[in-house]
Amino acid sequence: MTQRFTDRVAVVTGAGGGIGEAYARALHAEGASVVIAELNKEAGAAVAADLGERALFVHTDVGDLGSCKAMADAATEAFGGIDHLVNNAAIFGDMEGVGITTADPSYVETFMRVNVLGATYCTRAVVPSMRERGGGSIVNQSSTAAWMSLSGFYGVAKAALNSVTVCLAQELGGQHIRVNAIAPGPTDTPAMQKQVPAEFHDMLVQGLALKRMGTPDDHVGPVLFLLSDEAAWMTGHILAVDGGQIPRI
Numbered sequence: 278m279t280q281r282f283t284d285r286v287a288v289v290t291g292a293g294g295g296i297g298e299a300y301a302r303a304l305h306a307e308g309a310s311v312v313i314a315e316l317n318k319e320a321g322a323a324v325a326a327d328l329g330e331r332a333l334f335v336h337t338d339v340g341d342l343g344s345c346k347a348m349a350d351a352a353t354e355a356f357g358g359i360d361h362l363v364n365n366a367a368i369f370g371d372m373e374g375v376g377i378t379t380a381d382p383s384y385v386e387t388f389m390r391v392n393v394l395g396a397t398y399c400t401r402a403v404v405p406s407m408r409e410r411g412g413g414s415i416v417n418q419s420s421t422a423a424w425m426s427l428s429g430f431y432g433v434a435k436a437a438l439n440s441v442t443v444c445l446a447q448e449l450g451g452q453h454i455r456v457n458a459i460a461p462g463p464t465d466t467p468a469m470q471k472q473v474p475a476e477f478h479d480m481l482v483q484g485l486a487l488k489r490m491g492t493p494d495d496h497v498g499p500v501l502f503l504l505s506d507e508a509a510w511m512t513g514h515i516l517a518v519d520g521g522q523i524p525r526i
């Protein structure tokens with residue numbers, strides 16, 4: 278196996294399960310020291326314990342700038358600095374209906390803080406270390422929901438995250454920090470099973486050019502590519518990894 282991340286330190290938010298866990302495991306397998314920045318203590322600690330050496334769980338709420346800064350400090354103390362960040366955490370599996378005209382305002386504030394500002398807080402927290410190390414790379418976890426106008430505030434938050442991605446790419450490019458995003462289509466995780474009732478799965482799959490649901494592993498290759506030096510001249514790009522859900526020209 279290629280070892281593109283030997284001697285690198287990668288933070289993956291929301292890596293206690295689902296797609297984020299797949300990223301953490303793949304980065305670890307390619308030689309990185311990995312920080313599992315997760316709100317769910319039990320899940321995050323279990324993934325870190327299972328990975329063993331070069332893995333650290335840090336209890337983190339990405340919706341709180343202080344918590345993100347404490348996470349970045351813990352990562353730097355444990356591994357000497359930070360080279361890569363995947364902003365994967367989001368309120369998704371436990372998401373309440375977030376219709377724009379129906380959602381509870383205080384819930385919307387928390388939702389947008391975690392799902393949009395969370396990526397900015399974590400980025401802000403890791404940038405000083407990346408700068409010190411001469412650069413770094415970041416991938417934000419968007420969704421095809423950003424382009425579908427179907428899912429209320431969830432889609433609004435992912436569209437905002439796309440905008441955050443291109444703005445950060447401009448802001449940080451001069452410091453040799455690249456910022457890209459991937460936009461997954463429907464991906465088989467416990468969270469997705471909870472959000473999309475089983476009776477809609479067939480319809481969803483029939484709408485995909487490749488006629489199958491994605492798996493967390495389908496996203497690993499694209500995200501590790503964007504993080505790696507292979508993508509050294511890519512920044513501000515939103516990469517659809519969606520089985521052909523959204524045809525674009």
Ligand SMILES: NC(=O)c1ccc[n+]([C@@H]2O[C@H](COP(=O)([O-])OP(=O)(O)OC[C@H]3O[C@@H](n4cnc5c(N)ncnc54)[C@H](O)[C@@H]3O)[C@@H](O)[C@H]2O)c1
Pocket residue numbers: 290291292293294295296297314315316317320337338339340365366367368369370371391418419420421460461462463464465466467468469
């Ligand atoms: N599964 C899909 O079909 C799909 C499709 C497109 C995009 N996505 C996105 O991919 C990501 C992962 O999705 P998943 O299916 O693995 O869902 P998931 O709900 O299992 O993953 C989200 C993770 O983030 C953690 N989290 C929630 N709030 C947090 C906070 N404030 N601070 C830190 N961690 C927090 C959760 O505990 C969980 O481990 C999410 O950003 C989701 O929006 C998923």
